[in-house]
Every structure is written in structure tokens, then in C-alpha cells.
Amino acid sequence: MIVRSLVSIENSDRNVKAETWESRRLILKDDGVGFSLHDTLLYAGTVTDMWYKNHIEAVYCIEGEGLLTDKETGETYRISPGTMYLLNKHDRHRVEAKTNLRVVCVFNPPCTGQEKHDEEGAYPLLT
Secondary structure: OOOOOHHHHOOOOOEEEOOOEEEEEEEOHHHOOOOEEEEEEEOOOOEEEEEOOOOEEEEEEEEOOEEEEEOOOOOEEEEOOOOEEEEOOOOEEEEEEOOOEEEEEEEEOOOOOOOOOOOOOOOOOOO
């Protein structure tokens, strides 16, 4: 059994910060369960372009307001608590955080914890 809290990883290498977001990585590849679980904050007023060409990501909003844009189609979706989106086709997307936006994300294959978005907005596939 694995038990972790946000407080326990707050000052560890599982708490990864970037310009527009902070990702608290509760479950990672080395936990050996086939997925990773992240509690992520996207900062109010920021825009983040992403493309997970190496991962499938499910995202569930638990706090805040934002706008999701499918960069292929231009379709937009309002993100608010209770909204889930699944990037099941490695979709290129943009997230605009209208307020601080808190989401819970699941990645498959699991992240190692050391990933950073590259110039395309993607995480490399680390082993």
C-alpha cells in the first residue's frame, strides 16, 4: 500500500514547477502501477500549449475556471469543477486558466517525475 499527501511531497522532487503551472506528482513510474497521478495547478491568467504525443492524459477539474482549446479543430470547452477531458488521440491543446485552475491528471504510460514540456509542449518518453 502506498499513502502520500500533498504536504509530504511539497518540498520534494515530486513537486515540479514551471512558468504557468505546478504539478504535484503523487504516483510515478517507479511506484510500478502502470500510470501516474498528478495534482496540478495552472496559474490564473496563464496560457499553456501542450501536446502529449507520447502519453494519454485524462484531466479532471476540481477547482477554478478555464478554457480548453483543441488546436486541430479550434473547438473550445469551458472547464470548471466536475469537468473531465481525455486527450485520447494525443490532441494538441491549449489551456487558458481564467482563475487558478486545479486539476487531477492521470498519465499512461506513467511519468517518471522528471519530465518538462519541450518546445512542442510535449513530455518526452522517459524510461
